Amino acid sequence: MTNGTEDLDHLIALMAKLPGLGPRSARRAVLHLIKKRSLVLLPLADAMHRVGATVRECLNCGNICTSDICDICQSEKRANGQIAVVEDVADLWAMERAKVFQGRYHVLGGTLSALDAIGPEELRIPQLMDRVKTEEVTEVIIALGATIDGQTTAHYIADQLPTVQVTSLAQGVPVGGELDYLDDGTITAALNARKAL
CATH class of the missing domain: 1.10.8.420 (RecR Domain 1)
Structure with missing residues (x-):
């Protein structure tokens, strides 16, 4: 110009x-x-x-909000013992858009990646472990993309939680797929057909 x-x-x-x-x-x-x-x-x-x-990150789950704790974490109706673990806030928004999940969330901020030197401490995995101990969590739903890093992260989290039911999204999530790009019906089917890890 x-x-x-x-x-x-x-x-x-x-x-x-x-x-x-x-x-x-x-x-x-x-x-x-x-x-x-x-x-x-x-x-x-x-x-x-x-x-x-x-705007800031929710201190509890990592969602984006305008207060220290987001509305989802503050809602007593959402305290049903379920936490859906997602990679990114966009994935949380995708699941909320589908209107099928009524529990709470935990945003990791990425996935484990040995290639990129991203370990559990670089993600919000320690905070997830603290939440499972302090909140009355009965099920952790791993809602990560069906990528190699997503699956590695899912198995790592499952290994860290031997006393809690750990499930993952099932049908409808293609290998290599990311939640943010899926339609509401696919997310609904995947959540309803989740399976134990």
Whole structure:
């Protein structure tokens, strides 16, 4: 771009870092935002500022919320003894969208990976073990993707919890699949047909 557009160039460069957007898509998005300045750009900037100032991780489960403990963890209705272990907040949101799971969650923040030097301490596995000890947990549902790292993580967690029923999602989750990309019906079928690890 020409001189005097440093702010626009910076905005386009930032937008290009978003998943699914490259430089050309980012330029189109920025042009759209500018054309719809009062309807989209200014409200979006305001919302992003508020979210940036208030959003944090739930101290209990790792979900994203605006308080120290998220609504799911605070809900007594969700304290049914089940914890679904997910890799990422997007997976938690996918399961919530399906509206079939009524327990609580635990977000690991990734999966074990010897190649990337990601061990249990780099994830939220120790916090999960603490929750199982302190909350009245009767079942831990491993809701990780059907990848090698996901399965390795699932078996590691199951080995650490010999006194609790550990199950995993069953049919409908393809090998190499990630929860965030699955439709609600597939997630429902997988949750309902979970099996012991």
